[in-house]
Amino acid sequence: MDMVRRSSYKELETDVLVIGGGSAGVTAAIAAAREGVNTLLVERYGFLGGTSTQVLDTFYGFFTPGSHPRKVIGGIPDEVITNLKRYDAMLIRPNTYGAGNGITYNPDILKIVWESLAMQAGVQILFHALAVDVETDQGRITSVFLATKSGFLRVRPRVVIDASGDADIAALAGVPYESAANGPVQALTTTFRLLNVDTQRALQISKNELHERMAQAIVEGGYNLPRKEGSIHITPLPGTMATNMTRVVNIDPTDIEQLSWAEIEGRRQALEYFRFLKERIPGYENAHLAGLSVQIGVRESRRIYGQYRLTREDVLAARKFDDAIAQCGAPIEEHHSGADTRWEYLPEGETYHIPYRCLIPLHCDGLLVAGRCLSADHDAHASVRSMGQCMAMGQAAGIAAAWAIHHHTTPSEVSIPSLQNRLRQIGAILD
Numbered sequence: 252m253d254m255v256r257r258s259s260y261k262e263l264e265t266d267v268l269v270i271g272g273g274s275a276g277v278t279a280a281i282a283a284a285r286e287g288v289n290t291l292l293v294e295r296y297g298f299l300g301g302t303s304t305q306v307l308d309t310f311y312g313f314f315t316p317g318s319h320p321r322k323v324i325g326g327i328p329d330e331v332i333t334n335l336k337r338y339d340a341m342l343i344r345p346n347t348y349g350a351g352n353g354i355t356y357n358p359d360i361l362k363i364v365w366e367s368l369a370m371q372a373g374v375q376i377l378f379h380a381l382a383v384d385v386e387t388d389q390g391r392i393t394s395v396f397l398a399t400k401s402g403f404l405r406v407r408p409r410v411v412i413d414a415s416g417d418a419d420i421a422a423l424a425g426v427p428y429e430s431a432a433n434g435p436v437q438a439l440t441t442t443f444r445l446l447n448v449d450t451q452r453a454l455q456i457s458k459n460e461l462h463e464r465m466a467q468a469i470v471e472g473g474y475n476l477p478r479k480e481g482s483i484h485i486t487p488l489p490g491t492m493a494t495n496m497t498r499v500v501n502i503d504p505t506d507i508e509q510l511s512w513a514e515i516e517g518r519r520q521a522l523e524y525f526r527f528l529k530e531r532i533p534g535y536e537n538a539h540l541a542g543l544s545v546q547i548g549v550r551e552s553r554r555i556y557g558q559y560r561l562t563r564e565d566v567l568a569a570r571k572f573d574d575a576i577a578q579c580g581a582p583i584e585e586h587h588s589g590a591d592t593r594w595e596y597l598p599e600g601e602t603y604h605i606p607y608r609c610l611i612p613l614h615c616d617g618l619l620v621a622g623r624c625l626s627a628d629h630d631a632h633a634s635v636r637s638m639g640q641c642m643a644m645g646q647a648a649g650i651a652a653a654w655a656i657h658h659h660t661t662p663s664e665v666s667i668p669s670l671q672n673r674l675r676q677i678g679a680i681l682d
């Protein structure tokens with residue numbers, strides 16, 4: 252984009268600009284607005300929730316796995332759950348793979364819950380706006396450019412929170428990162444939901460039996476099922492089951508041509524898994540395809556380099572940090588390019604801390620990241636990316652951004668004890 256045309260863009264000013272309305276971004280925006288700063292939340296789709304409403308229906312990360320589940324996430328995420336309960340739109344489900352109890356919800360109700368909480372907090376929401384460029388001055392983002400139906404907009408923020416999942420803003424601002432270009436990233440999944448399932452009969456098929464039948468169907472029935480251990484679960488909607496089965500591998504989600512191919516391949520696979528369920532699994536004989544995910548689910552794309560990089564060793568050793576802003580007990584869950592999934596667990600009942608420094612990118616002032624684009628290695632990311640932790644990171648980023656504005660400083664100068672005290676006051680569980 253050339254500078255001459257930029258000068259004629261419509262301009263907006265805000266204290267905090269949050270890019271991306273997913274679990275991390277909405278929570279960040281709510282937290283910042285409640286601290287009394289002007290907050291603009293920008294989302295490329297026409298609803299909030301990100302992966303939580305585009306692709307999925309189960310929050311993980313709220314509880315430690317194992318025989319004595321401990322709740323480790325609190326604060327704004329609790330309000331999300333309370334509101335889902337009010338609509339009778341959630342249930343708690345034990346996770347058969349051992350990721351801990353999941354909170355399964357109706358994603359359409361969740362869209363409304365997210366936007367109600369954001370609006371009550373005073374967040375200004377801009378839907379259908381894609382952040383496409385930034386301007387920086389001496390290592391600080393001075394403008395973020397949005398492509399919209401009303402033309403290009405220039406936003407001048409005091410602090411930016413990149414909650415785009417893909418670290419779009421950090422990458423544009425020159426923050427170093429890891430991606431598919433220089434290491435493995437996890438497989439992508441198109442999810443689908445089925446209605447008119449005889450759930451009583453369907454639930455009699457154990458996880459192992461489902462997987463055995465998948466393997467058998469591939470050999471005997473000529474089914475093309477790349478992942479042999481996908482899962483299917485009940486939802487709050489009677490007779491409706493939701494899946495996590497398809498697997499599209501070796502894709503760089505930041506490469507638009509590869510991502511386009513992945514969308515088509517994901518939907519092709521969804522139909523094939525549906526055919527398998529209908530023809531080979533009792534209870535699905537009269538099922539209908541109720542819906543495909545809004546887009547293919549992206550587990551991992553860019554992971555930034557921040558002031559600290561969470562590692563596989565930190566996760567497996569349940570390491571604690573002085574600048575903790577949240578904790579996580581979820582195992583490493585890697586959906587790699589093979590037919591199975593790799594799981595590695597923390598010691599039973601343990602959690603590790605997520606340090607605030609993982610949200611502060613290198614080489615850019617006035618910027619925080621939150622959610623799945625945090626500073627972590629591939630394996631640590633495979634544990635810390637659950638939606639419970641993304642919300643927890645978001646609320647910390649929002650409070651930190653507001654603190655920086657109130658104290659006329661940058662996020663890297665935020666007082667850690669003040670941030671932690673405020674997080675505890677609003678119900679976050681740090682230890």
Ligand SMILES: Cc1cc2nc3c(=O)[nH]c(=O)nc-3n(C[C@H](O)[C@H](O)[C@H](O)COP(=O)(O)OP(=O)(O)OC[C@H]3O[C@@H](n4cnc5c(N)ncnc54)[C@H](O)[C@@H]3O)c2cc1C
Nearest residue numbers: 271273274275295301302311382415416548549622623638
């Ligand atoms: C298939 C799959 C299954 C999973 N299963 C589970 C599960 O069962 N439970 C669980 O807890 N976690 C699960 N995860 C992980 C979890 O869903 C994600 O890690 C988490 O939701 C990420 O949240 P986020 O807010 O960081 O990013 P996202 O949810 O990806 O949100 C990013 C938001 O930013 C928007 N955006 C992106 N770029 C721009 C831009 N340039 N401008 C404007 N807007 C932009 C997007 O539209 C989106 O709304 C799964 C992930 C996948 C893909």
